[in-house]
Amino acid sequence: MILVKTAEEIELMRESALVVSKTLGMLAAEIKPGVTGLQLDALAETFIRDHGAEPGFLGMYDFPNTLNISPNAQVVHGIPNDTPFEEGDIVSVDCGALKNGFYGDHAYTFPVGEIAPETQKLLEVTKASLYEGIREFRLGNRVGDVAYAIQHYCEAHGYGVVRELVGHGLGRDLHESPEMPNYGKRGRGKKFVDGMVVAIEPMINMGTKRIRQLRDGWTILTADGKPSAHFEHDVALVNGKPELLSTFAYIYQALGIDSDEEAEFRQTPITL
Numbered sequence: 001m002i003l004v005k006t007a008e009e010i011e012l013m014r015e016s017a018l019v020v021s022k023t024l025g026m027l028a029a030e031i032k033p034g035v036t037g038l039q040l041d042a043l044a045e046t047f048i049r050d051h052g053a054e055p056g057f058l059g060m061y062d063f064p065n066t067l068n069i070s071p072n073a074q075v076v077h078g079i080p081n082d083t084p085f086e087e088g089d090i091v092s093v094d095c096g097a098l099k100n101g102f103y104g105d106h107a108y109t110f111p112v113g114e115i116a117p118e119t120q121k122l123l124e125v126t127k128a129s130l131y132e133g134i135r136e137f138r139l140g141n142r143v144g145d146v147a148y149a150i151q152h153y154c155e156a157h158g159y160g161v162v163r164e165l166v167g168h169g170l171g172r173d174l175h176e177s178p179e180m181p182n183y184g185k186r187g188r189g190k191k192f193v194d195g196m197v198v199a200i201e202p203m204i205n206m207g208t209k210r211i212r213q214l215r216d217g218w219t220i221l222t223a224d225g226k227p228s229a230h231f232e233h234d235v236a237l238v239n240g241k242p243e244l245l246s247t248f249a250y251i252y253q254a255l256g257i258d259s260d261e262e263a264e265f266r267q268t269p270i271t272l
């Protein structure tokens, strides 16, 4: 059953999403060669609690940490460890926070120092595909329209679109109905209505779409060992249109990046 949110609930969810956005912005300034996932994890847990929220992933399905940290060939659900990041790595950081009873959940793939041009392109295409998907999250469209847009965009670049892991509805539960796959057919699936809130999160591989899982029961990797990227936003359907609740603006502020990519998806302006 899809749980539709009231305007008041959507504003609470914006608060939850922004705790995550600010956390990712804080981490953006810390991610460099020599830093470890466990160091980021400790920073994130303190930061989230200092902002009146609780880590959303810690203890969820027995996950041991605050962040999912998935470098290079890891797709998602990596467990933070003490291996230092190296120049040229990419690191996918997925973060959840629970505030006022609602979850925020979003993710960004960070370059560590200078990365290879083909890896940079993977990041750019994956992030662009997220917006291709968000653009289809509007009144009267269906889950398949978002799914098709992401799949079509990424496959046109020759990338593998992960099938086994999907986006999701978001609210008082981290994972609500409907599932939001990154592949599918136009016009299929659940119809979008005002008040829906979803996490859209393309997981895109440079090579094969096939994945495998480590024996830790969590870490998902590409089957061919090539890199994978993951970008995730929380989006509400308001006045028939997508309204971004999360933002990468704190990341861009930390990294000195000038971007207006979110402007078309924001009815309420964001103040940093």
Ligand code: MG
Pocket: 094, 095, 105, 106, 107, 201, 232
């Ligand atoms: Mg996430």
Ligand code: MG
Pocket: 105, 167, 168, 199, 201, 232
């Ligand atoms: Mg998610």
